[in-house]
Amino acid sequence: MSLNIGTLISAFPGYLAQGIIWGIMALGLYISFRVLEFSDLTVDGSFAAGGAVTVMLILSGKPALLAVFAAVLVGILCGLCTGLLHTKFGIAPILSGILTQIALYSVNLHILGNKANQAVSVDKYSLLLSLRHPGPAIAAAGIFAAALIAVMYWFFGTELGSAIRATGSNPNMSKAQGINIDRMKVLALALSNGTVALAGGLMAQYQGFADVQMGRGAIVIGLAAIIIGEVFRRLIKITTPFDYAISLFFVIVGGIVYYVIMGIALWLRLPTNDLKLFTALIVAFALAIPQLHERRRLSRRKAGSGKGGAGQ
Amino acid sequence: MIELKNVTKVFHAGTANERRALDGVNLHLFPGDFVTVIGSNGAGKSTMLNAIAGVWPIDEGSIVLGGKEISHLPEHRRAPMLGRVFQDPMTGTAADMQILENLALAARRGKRRGLKWHYTPIEREDYRELLNMLGLGLEDRLTAKVGLLSGGQRQALTLLMATLVQPQLLLLDEHTAALDPKTAQKVLEITDRIVSENSLTTLMVTHNMNDAIRHGNRLIMMDSGRVIFDCSGEEKKKLTVEDLMEKFSSASGGSGGSLADDRALLS
Numbered sequence: 001m002s003l004n005i006g007t008l009i010s011a012f013p014g015y016l017a018q019g020i021i022w023g024i025m026a027l028g029l030y031i032s033f034r035v036l037e038f039s040d041l042t043v044d045g046s047f048a049a050g051g052a053v054t055v056m057l058i059l060s061g062k063p064a065l066l067a068v069f070a071a072v073l074v075g076i077l078c079g080l081c082t083g084l085l086h087t088k089f090g091i092a093p094i095l096s097g098i099l100t101q102i103a104l105y106s107v108n109l110h111i112l113g114n115k116a117n118q119a120v121s122v123d124k125y126s127l128l129l130s131l132r133h134p135g136p137a138i139a140a141a142g143i144f145a146a147a148l149i150a151v152m153y154w155f156f157g158t159e160l161g162s163a164i165r166a167t168g169s170n171p172n173m174s175k176a177q178g179i180n181i182d183r184m185k186v187l188a189l190a191l192s193n194g195t196v197a198l199a200g201g202l203m204a205q206y207q208g209f210a211d212v213q214m215g216r217g218a219i220v221i222g223l224a225a226i227i228i229g230e231v232f233r234r235l236i237k238i239t240t241p242f243d244y245a246i247s248l249f250f251v252i253v254g255g256i257v258y259y260v261i262m263g264i265a266l267w268l269r270l271p272t273n274d275l276k277l278f279t280a281l282i283v284a285f286a287l288a289i290p291q292l293h294e295r296r297r298l299s300r301r302k303a304g305s306g307k308g309g310a311g312q
Numbered sequence: 313m314i315e316l317k318n319v320t321k322v323f324h325a326g327t328a329n330e331r332r333a334l335d336g337v338n339l340h341l342f343p344g345d346f347v348t349v350i351g352s353n354g355a356g357k358s359t360m361l362n363a364i365a366g367v368w369p370i371d372e373g374s375i376v377l378g379g380k381e382i383s384h385l386p387e388h389r390r391a392p393m394l395g396r397v398f399q400d401p402m403t404g405t406a407a408d409m410q411i412l413e414n415l416a417l418a419a420r421r422g423k424r425r426g427l428k429w430h431y432t433p434i435e436r437e438d439y440r441e442l443l444n445m446l447g448l449g450l451e452d453r454l455t456a457k458v459g460l461l462s463g464g465q466r467q468a469l470t471l472l473m474a475t476l477v478q479p480q481l482l483l484l485d486e487h488t489a490a491l492d493p494k495t496a497q498k499v500l501e502i503t504d505r506i507v508s509e510n511s512l513t514t515l516m517v518t519h520n521m522n523d524a525i526r527h528g529n530r531l532i533m534m535d536s537g538r539v540i541f542d543c544s545g546e547e548k549k550k551l552t553v554e555d556l557m558e559k560f561s562s563a564s565g566g567s568g569g570s571l572a573d574d575r576a577l578l579s
């Protein structure tokens with residue numbers, strides 16, 4: 001049972017590629033959880049839907065890029081569904097998401113031709129990326145991530161994007177400023193799930209199959225990426241006009257870091273059964289960091305003032 | 313300018329908690345009226361302003377603003393005609409957006425929000441000037457997050473945002489109540505200036521009777537969801553706090569409970 005650092009290093013490109021893809025997924029989550037402050041649980045379903053649509057279209061002979069584009073459209077529909085359940089019928093955010101997610105389980109089975117999974121071989125079809133060629137896979141995922149960051153930076157800087165940000169930040173103020181917050185919520189959820197489905201489409205190609213379960217735990221991984229990214233973001237104390245783009249970039253960084261940590265866990269032969277437990281611990285830890293940091297700062301200040309008091 | 317006719321709002325209708333918050337309110341404001349609104353806790357002052365703003369639909373009556381019936385419109389559709397400042401300084405601004413972004417959002421009230429950049433360079437300069445006139449040192453902090461501002465600064469900013477697009481009616485609901493006395497006076501001064509410069513029709517709720525007498529050209533008192541006293545012009549100028557206390561006690565039928573609360577607020 002020796003640990004060979006060589007195996008870890010040779011696996012690294014794979015983790016990098018998967019990290020970027022999950023980072024793209026996390027950028028989708030960022031729109032709902034961070035911008036809109038809406039806990040959207042649709043994503044487990046829309047991620048799998050993106051994968052399923054992509055694989056089935058490629059199997060039917062469509063070009064991979066077109067398949068991914070269709071996946072985005074399907075993701076947008078998933079988001080619309082959750083958004084309308086919430087805004088038109090007043091169903092609570094979490095429940096709206098869960099309803100769509102559950103419905104998508106059946107829908108995804110149908111998309112996959114009533115099978116739990118469908119393989120798409122890189123030998124037979126021309127895919128945008130595959131784990132068989134890690135280098136080009138990293139490049140392809142990186143291009144999608146960079147393009148997405150650019151588009152999100154632009155969009156959330158427009159009047160419309162700004163209205164979505166305001167809706168998330170203060171819905172009452174937004175209504176008082178004439179913003180139709182219901183419309184903004186639906187729009188943001190659609191864009192969020194479109195992005196998640198894009199990541200699903202890329203992941204299915206990377207791993208060479210789509211599985212009805214492939215989105216399981218996506219929310220936790222996405223949140224982990226966002227939060228780890230924020231922890232790293234805080235270490236870099238520069239402010240530029242492109243702050244927002246940098247924050248988005250760090251979501252991708254968070255995805256990569258998460259995957260490398262998981263890779264190290266696997267390399268250390270952590271039982272695969274315990275991986276989910278490990279994930280939860282990482283996320284809990286990353287979430288706790290700001291609190292721990294604050295507490296340390298306070299206790300240090302207390303110690304300092306104590307000394308001052310003794311000196312008087 | 314605005315006309316409320318028999319406006320009625322019942323909360324929790326048909327339950328043990330039923331509450332007739334507005335009980336057939338009639339009110340007509342002329343263009344340029346600056347009306348201060350007083351009344352004890354629970355009199356229905358905020359409910360009246362919320363009914364105008366469309367926070368929820370009213371049960372009965374009509375609200376006509378600038379010749380247009382608005383009582384069936386959703387809140388965001390009435391917003392272009394209304395400027396609003398709230399009691400809680402947190403309510404009127406988006407804390408994790410910049411001062412500049414908040415102002416730019418307000419400048420687009422009632423306009424189509426499309427795919428143009430969310431502010432223009434010209435706007436930036438305009439806002440700097442407007443903030444300069446507030447005299448709160450905000451002009452050099454355009455890109456600061458609003459969450460970093462004090463309550464008074466936030467209320468002044470909200471006032472600016474409420475009037476950036478000229479509203480047909482300005483609704484101020486105890487917008488100085490959460491501020492210390494000095495800051496409250498400063499924000500009231502700014503209010504007076506903005507209202508008179510733009511000749512805005514205004515409804516201002518306050519618990520401070522001195523302020524209610526000193527500001528505006530007209531004063532109304534509410535009790536149990538009705539307007540029970542309405543005076544303007546010379547008659548208002550002659551009002552004293554004692555007169556108002558008198559009205560309060562006759563309104564509350566000598567029960568005195570809410571009266572004592574309001575007397576405490578006078579000091």
Ligand SMILES: Nc1ncnc2c1ncn2[C@@H]1O[C@H](COP(=O)(O)OP(=O)(O)OP(=O)(O)O)[C@@H](O)[C@H]1O
Nearest residue numbers: 323324331333351352353354355356357358359360
């Ligand atoms: N959204 C609501 N749901 C239920 N009851 C409400 C609601 N808003 C107001 N009320 C009730 O309506 C009555 C009038 O309340 P309102 O807030 O208008 O009083 P107010 O005159 O503004 O008092 P204050 O001086 O305390 O602000 C109160 O009894 C209040 O409890």
Ligand SMILES: [Mg+2]
Nearest residue numbers: 357358359485
């Ligand atoms: Mg009130």
